[in-house]
Amino acid sequence: MPARPAGSEAGSEVAPGVAWPASERRRDLSGWFYVGPSLLINCLFLLFPVFATLWMSLTSWNGLESPQWVGAANFLELFASQPFWGAAVNNAKWTVIFLTVPIALALLVAAALLRVRRLGFLQTLFLVPYILPTVVQARVWQGMILNPETGLFGWLGKHGINIPDPLISTTFSLYGIAIVNLWAWWGFLTVIFFAAFRQIDRSLLEAAQVEGAGFWQQLIHIQIPLIKPTVLFMLIMTFVWSFLVFDYVYVLTDGGPAGSSEVLSTLAFRYGFERFEFGKAAAISACAGLLGMFAISFYLWLQKKGFER
């Protein structure tokens, strides 16, 4: 059976062997015309690198000699290595943190903002860290706040209040980086959720208020269910982005100390540009990419099932 032309209604499906009406063919053609450029760009700048990475992950290549086909050897070696699993666990921890803390905080603050009059500037204030370049954020936190010699923590230490720098602890380094990233990220989520909350018909909230529903009841039973598509989308994107985290880790700790904050992307960078083992670097990237694809597929599946409604 031929695929249903883009935009055609369910009822207008063409029977097998029957020619499509000219208007449908024109609509189909014009659809391709509009989609074409972005599809071409995607193929050039997305699909090609994706397939090149997948191919490279099956080779041994130091950047100078010709790549040698090694099959699944890179994956097998990685799966047997502690640094790979250490980095994967750190990515999992990172994902759990970012799927819970900033989302919950942002929902709460966005709902609270809705009740505050004339404080719209707070939205801007919350968004400021997000628009600062990552390196600037990281350097400010690293050198001016957390540093035990030159930062606020150092100054407090000299005045008898000792707060250890989490970035130099093998136990807390990952959480230290997460705090810096959360500082920038939660404000962005707040603005997104605040905008979504404002789309809700106020009469619904007023009616609930009249019925005696408090802040929490309104938030949990009315507001969050009504912005479920936005929340779900942000959850999925957070999942995907959490496997792409690189800049904060690279600038703040470079994966250390003792590999305690290593994530898959920094490990891939280490293999690629410190050891010049591009095959293994590509294999790590392929693993991270597959997890991202899994998340997106899950999101599309939920959409298809009508979960958002």
Add this chain to the structure above:
Amino acid sequence: MKRCLFAFVLSLVFLWKASAEPKELTFWITDFNQQQFADFNKIVVDGFNRSQSDYTVKASLIQQYDRELKLALSAGKGPDILFTEGPSYLVQYSKNGLVIPLDDYATKYGWDKKFITSTLNLERLNKKLYGLPDEYESMFLYYNKTLFEKNGWTPPKNAEEFQRIVDEAKAKGITPLAGGNANWKGTNEWFITVVLNHYAGAENVYQGLTGKLPWNAPVFVEAINLLNDWWQKGYFSKNYYALSDTEAINEVATGKAAMTFSGSWAIHDMTQTFSQSGQEWDWAPIPSFASSATYPLYELGIGGTQSISKFCKNPDGAAAFLDFMYQPKVFMAWTEAQPSSGQLLPPGNFSEQETTSSKLDPRLVKQNAEVLNCIRTGQIGYTTWAFWPDRTEQLMINEIEKVWSGQLKVADYLKQVNDQFQQDVKDGRLPPVIAPSGKE
């Protein structure tokens, strides 16, 4: 007919003009600040361009040098004059035929006499010369002279003297050894280099590098155990992971720390930080921590090599530029322009007259003289970044932190090092090595 003649003459003029135009040579530079880059251009590049009319060198400052270079070369491009960060990097390019042999040029310009043979041998592969040693480096003990004099300490020469100073410093709340790797993880390997050479000794390290002694042999386990002991007992700066190397040296300058192990490059930070603190500093050879290590012993590190790219269209011009760069009057003018950069001179057979300058810090001049003397007599140790294969070196740098944090036992760490080393040897990544006697 007249038109044809005119066109012929015109094309001849163009051809003559094109051949008269100096041919351009490209040169990439890394790790320079803007001032150093400007000085280098003024003294070396412009100097060469003025000295002849056949070639023009154009230098570019490149960040992430090694990565950019590999990407460019894999695309058949890159600079004509090819700098690498040391023999262990050069070997990858020479092995893959990306740099050309320089033997004919060495004969033409007398490089085999100009440079110390053992250091030139580090750039050879299968008896062919592929590069020239750019500068040598070594490791030293830097100390706060004011603090030492105040406490009646003298630079330690052996383990006992070192331990006495460390114990007294600890008792007074002074950090014995400053260190920090926040800006450069490679700081870790400076300390690995120190214990391998000054505990296990140069002869044992040589045996290791030539595959006659595994890296998990007892003598190396003891050496890394010593380093781990220093760490566990809190001899290093408390905030090692949060301090940059400059901040660590500042701890020495302010008397918060007594001393540090660092390379020749540290002279720059020592000069800057001590001028601010108003205290005095000096350097000494690193103590011998066991009878297996001689004293004094200076590790040899070649901080860079210069070669000619396979893709260079004018190799004669590139060789002429290399020869110009290594003329004493040129590199001395360049060194004098940055008197406290800590850059040692090229390892050459230059006379004292050619390499003496009142503009240089006398402590740098002394470092130059002593290390050069050791290279000439073959009394050398081995820096991890010059003699170990690059992948083994990276593993040593990264995994030592797991030893310090208690996640990895010293024996397991060295087993990993040995396994990686064997793999690197198998893959042909081992750079050439000089015997402690100075022979290849």
